[in-house]
Amino acid sequence: MNGTQTENVFKISDFNLWYGNDQALHQVSFDVPKNKITAVIGPSGCGKSTLLKTLNRMTEMIPSVHTSGVIQYNGKDIFAKKQMVEELRTHVGMVFQKPNPFPKSIYENVAYGPKIHGIRKKKVLDEIVEKSLRGAAIWEEVKDRLNQNAYGLSGGQQQRICIARCLAIEPDVILMDEPTSALDPISTLKIEELIKELKDKYTIIIVTHNMQQAARISDKTAFMLNGELVEFTDTDTLFSNPKDKRTEDYITGRFG
Numbered sequence: 001m002n003g004t005q006t007e008n009v010f011k012i013s014d015f016n017l018w019y020g021n022d023q024a025l026h027q028v029s030f031d032v033p034k035n036k037i038t039a040v041i042g043p044s045g046c047g048k049s050t051l052l053k054t055l056n057r058m059t060e061m062i063p064s065v066h067t068s069g070v071i072q073y074n075g076k077d078i079f080a081k082k083q084m085v086e087e088l089r090t091h092v093g094m095v096f097q098k099p100n101p102f103p104k105s106i107y108e109n110v111a112y113g114p115k116i117h118g119i120r121k122k123k124v125l126d127e128i129v130e131k132s133l134r135g136a137a138i139w140e141e142v143k144d145r146l147n148q149n150a151y152g153l154s155g156g157q158q159q160r161i162c163i164a165r166c167l168a169i170e171p172d173v174i175l176m177d178e179p180t181s182a183l184d185p186i187s188t189l190k191i192e193e194l195i196k197e198l199k200d201k202y203t204i205i206i207v208t209h210n211m212q213q214a215a216r217i218s219d220k221t222a223f224m225l226n227g228e229l230v231e232f233t234d235t236d237t238l239f240s241n242p243k244d245k246r247t248e249d250y251i252t253g254r255f256g
């Protein structure tokens with residue numbers, strides 16, 4: 001022990017999730033460390049997105065979904081109370097696979113969340129917009145055209161606007177569901193650099209199909225298969241010395 005204890009933002013214990021009669025997650029347990037990047041990898045349909053979307057209680061918007069087990073956010077059961085949903089969504093932001101800016105100006109995209117939270121003063125909003133766009137490494141590219149429609153930007157720029165929109169609500173955790181899969185290699189690298197910078201301030205959980213991406217940017221990796229968590233450990237260890245044969249088969253390209 002070196003005296004520094006890892007703080008965990010999420011603690012997932014024996015978590016199960018069903019879509020109707022179909023079980024999509026089986027007894028998933030792992031802890032998500034604070035200010036680290038945790039990658040969730042695994043073949044298509046293994047439950048990565050389901051797990052991610054459960055962390056801010058988005059899966060329960062689907063009527064057939066039911067769950068068992070416990071997920072704690074900062075020590076509190078996320079399913080315990082109704083009001084936990086609002087609290088969670090303020091603290092746990094999400095960036096989706098396809099950049100999904102609103103058909104509004106760059107400025108309005110970023111100011112949207114703060115406005116919903118009741119911030120009206122132009123000066124305060126201006127500051128939040130600039131800070132968020134700087135945080136998402138896109139300020140220099142857009143500062144002279146904040147009033148232009150965000151649809152006029154490239155895919156990679158749009159994704160950074162979506163990250164800025166997420167930062168504007170000052171989350172603790174950012175969930176990213178394959179945030180670069182719709183982007184070209186150069187935009188992908190930019191987003192990866194950005195994600196690495198963001199972990200100083202935020203905890204990041206990223207679902208990715210791309211094992212190289214997980215290896216490049218994450219501190220911890222969870223490997224899932226058929227709704228089960230097969231292995232969760234330091235990313236270096238998972239890729240260099242996997243404990244489970246199924247992890248080894250997956251990372252060496254034998255399936256998936």
Ligand SMILES: Nc1ncnc2c1ncn2[C@@H]1O[C@H](COP(=O)(O)OP(=O)(O)OP(=O)(O)O)[C@@H](O)[C@H]1O
Binds near residue numbers: 019042044047050062
């Ligand atoms: N809304 C839904 N209704 C019913 N079943 C669903 C729903 N969403 C996902 N599933 C099922 O749950 C399982 C896990 O899906 P999920 O999207 O979480 O996997 P994934 O690992 O993220 O896949 P991919 O990498 O292809 O996005 C799959 O069998 C899928 O068909």
